[in-house]
Amino acid sequence: MKLTTKIFIGLILGAVIGLILHFSAPNLFETLDNYVFSLLGTLFLNLIKMLVVPIVFVSIVLGTASLGDPKKLGRIGGKTVAFFVATTTIAITIALLLAYIFQPGNTGIDTTGASFESSDAPTVVETFTNIIPANPIQSMAEGNMLQIIAFSIFIGFALAMLGKKTEGALRLLEQGNDILMFLVNLIMRFAPYGAFGLLASAIGRMGLDGAKAMASYMLIVLAGLLIHAVITYGTAVSLLGKMNPIQFFKGFFPAMTVAFSTSSSSATLPVSMKAAQENLKVPKPISSFVQPLGSTINMDGTAIMQGVATVFIAQVYAVDLSFSQLLMVVLVAVLASIGTAGVPGVGLIMLAMVLNQVSLPVEGIALIIGIDRLLDMARTALNVTGDAACAVVVSETEKKHQEDSDPAEQLQA
Numbered sequence: 001m002k003l004t005t006k007i008f009i010g011l012i013l014g015a016v017i018g019l020i021l022h023f024s025a026p027n028l029f030e031t032l033d034n035y036v037f038s039l040l041g042t043l044f045l046n047l048i049k050m051l052v053v054p055i056v057f058v059s060i061v062l063g064t065a066s067l068g069d070p071k072k073l074g075r076i077g078g079k080t081v082a083f084f085v086a087t088t089t090i091a092i093t094i095a096l097l098l099a100y101i102f103q104p105g106n107t108g109i110d111t112t113g114a115s116f117e118s119s120d121a122p123t124v125v126e127t128f129t130n131i132i133p134a135n136p137i138q139s140m141a142e143g144n145m146l147q148i149i150a151f152s153i154f155i156g157f158a159l160a161m162l163g164k165k166t167e168g169a170l171r172l173l174e175q176g177n178d179i180l181m182f183l184v185n186l187i188m189r190f191a192p193y194g195a196f197g198l199l200a201s202a203i204g205r206m207g208l209d210g211a212k213a214m215a216s217y218m219l220i221v222l223a224g225l226l227i228h229a230v231i232t233y234g235t236a237v238s239l240l241g242k243m244n245p246i247q248f249f250k251g252f253f254p255a256m257t258v259a260f261s262t263s264s265s266s267a268t269l270p271v272s273m274k275a276a277q278e279n280l281k282v283p284k285p286i287s288s289f290v291q292p293l294g295s296t297i298n299m300d301g302t303a304i305m306q307g308v309a310t311v312f313i314a315q316v317y318a319v320d321l322s323f324s325q326l327l328m329v330v331l332v333a334v335l336a337s338i339g340t341a342g343v344p345g346v347g348l349i350m351l352a353m354v355l356n357q358v359s360l361p362v363e364g365i366a367l368i369i370g371i372d373r374l375l376d377m378a379r380t381a382l383n384v385t386g387d388a389a390c391a392v393v394v395s396e397t398e399k400k401h402q403e404d405s406d407p408a409e410q411l412q413a
Helices: 003-024 026-050 052-065 070-102 124-129 136-142 145-188 191-206 208-239 245-262 265-278 284-297 300-316 323-336 346-357 362-367 369-397
Strands: none
Touching (some): 003 026, 003 191, 026 346, 026 362, 052 346, 070 369, 208 300, 245 265, 245 369, 265 284, 300 346, 300 369, 323 346
16 A cells, blocks of 8 residues: 555544544543543654754755756756746745635634743844854754745855865765655654544544645645746746746646655656657756756755745734844745655655744644645646746747757756
């Protein structure tokens, strides 16, 4: 049985059992919640939080270093990164707007037993001046993710510039990334039980209000994904890539279905590159650079989830996010997209990072964990579509340079 099916069964059982116990046996629910539901959920959350700092550091270093020598890849690499940063910023903005317009968390959810004290938010100036860590080791120990991201980008850039001199360090980080990805996949095997426990606990405590809130959250995330795909990518492909959006989506649809079923941008990469090269007529050198890079640094779907989930959890806990905190959400989500690995489940780790950065309780993930695996499939389909859209745009903008230089020569680091 596939992991997706197991998680789906787990969340359905958790929701049904939670509702039944909520209405028929509240005392029994309290006992089971203390010794079974909360235990399973807490173990799963701790496993996720355990990997936050190492996976952010290693994956962002590798994502930055993968740009290669800036002198050779400057033009194409610059266009690619600029496209991904721009679309991710648009994605998180769409998510925040939808969440504030429809307010999915303002449904009277009971958060009894959840302790949370909000600290004073830093000003916008403090937010930017605090990006550079005075002590990166201390930043890692304290879990200051924005500083960790900045330090990781510097390390990745240094590795890219030094090239062969640091091949050993780069190889060590690649092996570390393999270890972390193995642990992510291992932890996701526990996801069905964690989803069951978290959803049973959440629904058992909140009743129908909780179910309504989670349904609203899911619909808003899906709406954000659809809007971003049609408007953002469709416009980019049409105006910048000079391609009919209908032709684009039709030609890339096979890769989107694979991404939806696997929930992995990395696993979908061979299919997505084939679809881009054969159906969308993207030159192989550009496709071979842009799409693998995109599977590492382009996570618009995850950014949409992070935006909606952050506002949703803030509304549930009745916390008013300041402008500087919203700016922090946008900034962290965009920077984190550089290092969000293309495997199932990592989006939750990145969400924990964003919540920590704006002083929201990580325990709020319990409210959405049950349906996150389903949304993960849709997010992955959006992510690989964004990679293909970028490849189409870069390919079109590179045509004017073909007479002067061969793109294949520029892509050899």
